[in-house]
Amino acid sequence: MTKSLVIVESPAKAKTIAGYLGAGFVVESSIGHIRDLPKRASDVPAQYKKSAWARLGVDVENGFKPLYVIDPEKKSQVKKLKDLLKQVDQLYVATDEDREGESIAWHLIQVLSPKVPVKRMVFHEITRKAIQAAIDAPRDIDQRLVDAQEARRILDRLYGYEVSPVLWRKIMPRLSAGRVQSVATRIVVERERARIRFVRAAYWGMEAEFAKQKGTGSLVATLHSLDGKRLATGKDFDESGKLKRKEAALLDEKQAKALAADLVGRRFEVSSVETKPYKRSPSPPFMTSTLQQEAGRKLRFSSARTMQVAQRLYENGYITYMRTDSTTLADDAVTGVRKQIAQMYGDDYLPASPRKYAKKVKSAQEAHEAIRPTGDTFRTPEEVARSVGKDEARLYELIWKRTVASQMQDARGETLQVRIVGTTDNGQRCEFSVTGNTITFPGFLRAYVEGSDDPEAELLNREKHLPALSKGEGLDGSEFKPSGHETQPPARFTEASLVRRLEELGVGRPSTYASIISTILNRGYVRKKSSALIPSFKAFAVVTLLERHFPDLVDYAFTARMEDDLDAIASGQADAEPWLRRFYFGKGKPANDTATGGDGSKNVERTSDVGLHAMVNDQMGEIDARDINSIPIGTDDEGRGIVARVGRYGPYLQRGDDTVSIPDDMPPDELTVEKSTELLNAPSGDRQLGSDPATELPVFVKAGRFGTYVQLGELDPDSKEKPKTASLFKSMTAETLTLEQALKLLGLPRHIGNHPEDNEPITAQNGRYGPYITKGKDTRSLETEEQIFTVTVDEAVKLLKEPKKRQRRAAAEPLRTLGKDPVSEGEITVRNGRFGPYVTDGETAASLRSGDSVEEVTLDRAIELIQMRRERGPVKKKKKKAKKKAAKKKVAKKAAKKKAPAKKKAAKKKATKKAAKKKTAKKAAKKTTKAAAKKTDSSEA
DNA sequence: CAGTGAGCGAGCTTCCGCTTGACTT
Numbered sequence: 001m002t003k004s005l006v007i008v009e010s011p012a013k014a015k016t017i018a019g020y021l022g023a024g025f026v027v028e029s030s031i032g033h034i035r036d037l038p039k040r041a042s043d044v045p046a047q048y049k050k051s052a053w054a055r056l057g058v059d060v061e062n063g064f065k066p067l068y069v070i071d072p073e074k075k076s077q078v079k080k081l082k083d084l085l086k087q088v089d090q091l092y093v094a095t096d097e098d099r100e101g102e103s104i105a106w107h108l109i110q111v112l113s114p115k116v117p118v119k120r121m122v123f124h125e126i127t128r129k130a131i132q133a134a135i136d137a138p139r140d141i142d143q144r145l146v147d148a149q150e151a152r153r154i155l156d157r158l159y160g161y162e163v164s165p166v167l168w169r170k171i172m173p174r175l176s177a178g179r180v181q182s183v184a185t186r187i188v189v190e191r192e193r194a195r196i197r198f199v200r201a202a203y204w205g206m207e208a209e210f211a212k213q214k215g216t217g218s219l220v221a222t223l224h225s226l227d228g229k230r231l232a233t234g235k236d237f238d239e240s241g242k243l244k245r246k247e248a249a250l251l252d253e254k255q256a257k258a259l260a261a262d263l264v265g266r267r268f269e270v271s272s273v274e275t276k277p278y279k280r281s282p283s284p285p286f287m288t289s290t291l292q293q294e295a296g297r298k299l300r301f302s303s304a305r306t307m308q309v310a311q312r313l314y315e316n317g318y319i320t321y322m323r324t325d326s327t328t329l330a331d332d333a334v335t336g337v338r339k340q341i342a343q344m345y346g347d348d349y350l351p352a353s354p355r356k357y358a359k360k361v362k363s364a365q366e367a368h369e370a371i372r373p374t375g376d377t378f379r380t381p382e383e384v385a386r387s388v389g390k391d392e393a394r395l396y397e398l399i400w401k402r403t404v405a406s407q408m409q410d411a412r413g414e415t416l417q418v419r420i421v422g423t424t425d426n427g428q429r430c431e432f433s434v435t436g437n438t439i440t441f442p443g444f445l446r447a448y449v450e451g452s453d454d455p456e457a458e459l460l461n462r463e464k465h466l467p468a469l470s471k472g473e474g475l476d477g478s479e480f481k482p483s484g485h486e487t488q489p490p491a492r493f494t495e496a497s498l499v500r501r502l503e504e505l506g507v508g509r510p511s512t513y514a515s516i517i518s519t520i521l522n523r524g525y526v527r528k529k530s531s532a533l534i535p536s537f538k539a540f541a542v543v544t545l546l547e548r549h550f551p552d553l554v555d556y557a558f559t560a561r562m563e564d565d566l567d568a569i570a571s572g573q574a575d576a577e578p579w580l581r582r583f584y585f586g587k588g589k590p591a592n593d594t595a596t597g598g599d600g601s602k603n604v605e606r607t608s609d610v611g612l613h614a615m616v617n618d619q620m621g622e623i624d625a626r627d628i629n630s631i632p633i634g635t636d637d638e639g640r641g642i643v644a645r646v647g648r649y650g651p652y653l654q655r656g657d658d659t660v661s662i663p664d665d666m667p668p669d670e671l672t673v674e675k676s677t678e679l680l681n682a683p684s685g686d687r688q689l690g691s692d693p694a695t696e697l698p699v700f701v702k703a704g705r706f707g708t709y710v711q712l713g714e715l716d717p718d719s720k721e722k723p724k725t726a727s728l729f730k731s732m733t734a735e736t737l738t739l740e741q742a743l744k745l746l747g748l749p750r751h752i753g754n755h756p757e758d759n760e761p762i763t764a765q766n767g768r769y770g771p772y773i774t775k776g777k778d779t780r781s782l783e784t785e786e787q788i789f790t791v792t793v794d795e796a797v798k799l800l801k802e803p804k805k806r807q808r809r810a811a812a813e814p815l816r817t818l819g820k821d822p823v824s825e826g827e828i829t830v831r832n833g834r835f836g837p838y839v840t841d842g843e844t845a846a847s848l849r850s851g852d853s854v855e856e857v858t859l860d861r862a863i864e865l866i867q868m869r870r871e872r873g874p875v876k877k878k879k880k881k882a883k884k885k886a887a888k889k890k891v892a893k894k895a896a897k898k899k900a901p902a903k904k905k906a907a908k909k910k911a912t913k914k915a916a917k918k919k920t921a922k923k924a925a926k927k928t929t930k931a932a933a934k935k936t937d938s939s940e941a
Numbered sequence: 942c943a944g945t946g947a948g949c950g951a952g953c954t955t956c957c958g959c960t961t962g963a964c965t966t
Contacts, residue, residue: 009960032960040953073961100959153957160956168954178956311961323959511958645942652942659942702943709943725943749945767945779946804947835951845950869950 004090006121007081007108009101012315013126017094020128021135026084030095031077035068035107037157042849043069046868056161058154060613064580066154070111082112089116092138097122098365099570102142103149109141125330125369126320148569151576155179155562158584162616163550170625171541171646176523179562180508182546182554184516185525187501188493188535189543195669198489199241203232204256208432209479210268210420217467221420224433225249237487256482262424268475271421271431279412282405282444284327284357285370288510289503291322294402294450296496299394300531303495303514309391310371317374318384318392319399323510324368327357329403333369336376337407345446349409357406363506363563372403401455405448413439418469422477436466489669492532507559534667537631537644537651545628549619553612586611634673642676644668655680657715690739692746697723699742701734708734710742727766729785744789749774753793755800762796764788775800818859821866828862830854844870 004025008014011029018027037057038044044054048067051059059065070078085091091114095101105120119138123130160178167175206223223231232248243250251259286294288307295306310322329337334354341350359366373379373396381397388396416436423429439445442459449458493501499513508516520526525539546554568574587609610618633642633653642655644662651662653676660679662671686702689710697713713723726745728737749765755775762775764782771782773796780799782791814829815837821828826841830848837854838847839862846869848857 011961030960031962033958034960036958037956040955042953077961096959104959149958156957158956162955164955174954176955180957509958511960515958647942649942654942657942661942711943722943727944765945769945769947772946774946777946781947831950833950838950840950843950847950847952849952 002090003088004092005081005084005088006092006094008094009096009104010321012317013321016126016317017131020131026088028081028084029077030081030104030108031074033071033100033104033107034074034078034111035070037066037153038069045069046871049868049871056157058157060158060584063577064154064584066150068107078111081108085112085114085116091116091118092121092135093118093141094121094123094134096367097124098367099145099149099152099566101367102145103153106141106143106146124326124328124367127330127332129332130330142570144572145570147576148566151569151580152562152566154576154580155583158580158612159553162612163546163553166549166616166620166623167542167545169620170545170623170628171538172648174523175538175542176519177542177546177553179553179559180502180512180516181519181523181525182542183505183507183556183559184498184502185520185535185539186543186546186554186556187498188520188526188533189539191490191493192535192540192668194239195489195492198239198669200489201237201241201243201487202252202484203234203237203487204251204253204482204484205231205233206251206256206260207479207481207483208263208477210432210475210477212467212469213474213476215467219418219434219466221418221432221434223430224419225431226251227429228431234485234487239490241487251482253482253484256484259424259428259430260480260482263422263430263477263480266422266424266477268420268422268432268477270418270469270471270473270475272417272419273469273471274417276415276417277412277440278415279410280443280445281410282355282408282448283402283450285329285372285403285406286399287324287327287370288322289325289499289513291371291399292499292513293496294398295395296494296531298398299391301391301395303499303517305391306395307514309395313388313392313396313399316388318379318388318396320370320372320374321368322371324366324371325361325364325510326359326366326368327370328366329370329372329406332376333372333378333403334407337378337404340377341404341408345408348441349443349446351407351409355407361503361506363560370403371399373400378403401448405444408444408447409441411439411443411445412441413437416466418466420475420477434466435464437462437464439463492534494531494533495528496531498533505556505559506563529665529667537646537662537668540631540644540668541629541646544631545623548628549623550615582611584611584613586614631668633671633676636673636677642673642680644671644676653680687734689737689742692743699739699746701728701737701742703734708732710737710745712746729766731785748788750788752791752796755797756793762793762800764791764796773799780804815854816857818857818862821863823867823870828859828866830857830862839865841866 001024006014006017006021006025006027008017008027008029009032011031014027014029018025021027038054041049041054044057044067048054053059053061054067057067059067091112093105093108095104095108101122109118120141121134121138123134156179160176163177163182164175167177207220208223209218209220211218225231226249229247229249230245232243232245232250236243236245236248238244283290291310292301292303292306295301296303299306301309307322310319313319314322338350338354357370378400381393381400384396384400385393414437416438418434418436420432420434421429422432439459439462445455445459445462447455449455491497495517498517499508502508502513502516520539521528524536525542526533526535528534543554552558565574565579569576569579629646631644631646633644635641636655640655642653645652645654649661650664653660653662653671655676658680660682662679666675686700689699689701691698692712695712700711700714702709702711708728709725710728711723711725715723724746726748728734728745732741749763752762752764752773754761760775762773764771764773764787766772766785766788769781771785771788772779773782773791775796778800780796780802782788782799814831816830818828818830818839820826821841824841824843826843828839828841830837830839832838832854833845835847837852838845839857840846844866846865848854849865852861852865
């Protein structure tokens with residue numbers, strides 16, 4: 001008897017399938033992808049580390065060949081699979097039938113290199129029948145589909161790892177950009193911009209009560225039209241507060257109140273009665289996106305919580321797979337649920353034939369079923385509730401109801417619209433309107449009402465019965481109540497509505513919706529305020545940069561176009577390599593077009609002739625960091641411009657030389673000119689200690705960039721002179737500082753006395769590196785800050801005679817000594833430094849990596865670290881550049897204020913220079929570009 | 942977002958999509 005190994009993606013799936021296959025089959029899982037591009041430099045094997053492309057993990061110069069590494073966390077699983085493979089004589093690769101699943105299958109075969117026959121089997125539902133059918137009809141790996149996945153993977157890597165560093169340089173470190181997250185962020189930012197633009201408009205309406213004159217019965221109707229012109233409501237206004245529908249009747253408060261008064265006691269009659277039948281069909285069964293939306297709306301679950309709860313239901317066999325983009329139900333399930341509907345609700349509730357739901361999203365890959373209760377006959381929510389937690393029970397109930405409802409009969413009903421008319425004193429015809437609703441047959445609504453918790457209660461709410469009325473019948477009007485309304489800005493996105501929007505755009509996959517949300521939350525691009533997603537000023541800066549400099553990449557249709565191209569690759573109409581080449585390097589010279597034409601790839605790269613690589617490199621210098629980080633707020637009453645800026649220490653407001661931090665919880669759309677002015681004018685919380693008796697100027701304690709400092713006098717915007725400032729000593733605190741101490745600090749530098757030999761003055765002061773004394777250009781450090789006040793001329797003279805001390809004592813004591821380095825024969829020690837713990841042999845130093853610890857690092861590991869460091873060559877000295885940077889910064893700042901145009905010219909000049917050099921010597925030009933870019937951006941950041 | 946004079950071991954951040962535990966709080 002032959003024995004076969006079946007590999008699926010999910011352990012829970014493996015368990016179920018093993019039960020269906022029985023003896024002769026071992027079922028194990030890959031637990032998702034087993035290999036991927038290296039995530040970071042330390043994951044790159046040593047032999048590739050020196051390659052220019054190691055940073056990307058893709059050899060962009062040689063056909064975009066990807067470098068795959070086995071995820072360290074998957075190593076044990078791969079070993080397990082290898083061991084199992086030795087015991088069988090046949091392998092079935094049964095990963096999902098979609099792009100990623102086909103790729104996992106290919107990687108498995110590559111890594112396991114099986115010596116036994118390999119078959120690819122696929123199924124879309126986990127039923128005994130489907131599994132057996134799949135075993136009986138194996139196929140081969142679809143290499144083109146694998147290629148399409150690889151192309152997708154590489155494009156995402158190039159996008160993410162090329163564009164993110166641009167953000168680090170121009171905005172702040174650790175930011176990220178990607179095909180999916182950047183679009184998600186942009187969606188939220190655009191909505192906030194719409195809210196900022198939004199201008200409220202006021203409009204008035206009216207309600208009134210009408211009673212039958214013959215018989216009993218009354219109803220409340222709302223004013224609908226005046227002289228045949230429909231009264232304006234919220235949707236008749238545009239976002240600037242103007243009426244879109246010109247022929248609308250608009251009432252202001254005064255007019256509405258006057259009208260109400262006029263209508264009292266008038267004659268009213270029914271002008272029309274209209275009934276219309278309607279029909280509503282159930283929603284399709286859940287897939288991941290709709291499950292997250294409904295669980296968000298009905299249960300107030302976040303996307304992540306929904307998925308965690310669903311995972312537990314799945315693992316325990318209560319529901320089918322929860323990461324799916326399909327709304328298809330297995331035939332067995334349909335049969336079962338129809339039986340159940342007939343039993344529970346009766347045959348009337350059962351359509352003649354099962355409902356089929358067409359796929360909604362173009363990019364859907366439908367490797368699985370819809371999310372539904374498992375089995376031919378579903379366990380009832382009550383039954384399941386007994387054996388699972390509260391969250392699981394609620395989610396299961398939701399899934400059960402939605403699935404059952406999806407196969408039930410349409411709901412049918414009637415609407416009844418009544419119009420009532422009366423005439424004012426001056427002959428204005430006022431028409432009121434009310435709509436009643438009767439459900440004649442509830443159909444699926446018996447089981448499930450979208451967005452509602454209790455279908456039975458909801459059914460009652462949906463019905464609105466009106467008294468029987470006939471046309472021409474007279475009515476008594478009373479209780480005329482004018483009501484004022486305001487248009488509302490577009491609502492902020494919630495997790496659920498963002499997922500819905502992403503899905504519409506084809507952006508993201510079922511397995512990633514929840515993680516997209518957590519990515520943009522973790523990066524600080526959005527935060528949650530109850531369920532609303534509020535973008536940060538940082539997000540505004542990031543989105544602005546991307547829109548201006550990489551517009552194609554954040555185009556909402558980018559992913560849709562990419563999917564078209566991937567389809568072309570998967571169907572063999574196009575090849576991945578030229579497609580990637582065009583995305584990354586742009587279109588070649590016209591001569592090449594004929595040579596590379598005909599591969600069918602047409603979309604992603606068509607949007608720009610310049611490839612990503614050149615865009616990033618050439619534009620780095622042109623991106624004006626200062627400009628990108630500025631979000632204009634407006635101009636105040638005095639004509640002063642106010643901008644919000646994203647700084648290294650968070651967002652702040654700027655108005656001329658005034659700055660103030662923006663509170664963390666300030667939503668961008670609430671930061672109006674008025675609010676900004678209020679913040680800028682508010683007292684900063686700085687304390688005034690008193691006044692300087694000599695100058696009569698006030699003395700303040702302030703918190704600044706470099707800690708607490710004291711300041712003499714206030715900043716005078718008309719004068720170029722800045723007030724004198726001085727940092728507090730480490731021994732001082734803002735709370736306990738006295739005026740006397742402050743004045744002493746402000747008196748620095750202290751003139752100690754003159755040198756006895758040349759009579760040159762010696763002063764003592766505090767600096768970047770601590771306290772020191774100076775005589776002309778000569779300096780010496782002091783040991784304590786207090787010495788600034790106590791050091792004598794004699795002590796100073798003595799110090800100046802001594803050579804400058806190299807203050808390396810701080811790092812002198814090694815934490816551990818490990819042994820000799822085999823290369824340099826130096827003693828290897830573990831030390832603590834500015835950048836954290838490191839090992840050194842006295843010549844080469846290397847930081848401990850994330851997996852290392854001071855206590856546990858071994859001699860062998862230290863030798864390895866030092867060797868790796870050695871191989872990368874000497875560190876480039878950046879000292880001079882840093883100095884230049886600082887000098888340039890000041891110059892540029894001044895220049896920027898006075899003559900901004902000159903700066904732009906300079907930037908352009910640089911760019912042209914770069915381009916010229918690039919043609920002649922590629923590598924040399926690269927360096928120049930980088931240097932130029934660095935200079936430009938540091939001068940503007 | 943204030944302003945000052947040395948020199949010291951740099952290294953790393955980041956993408957999207959497949960999947961679970963193993964950790965801690």
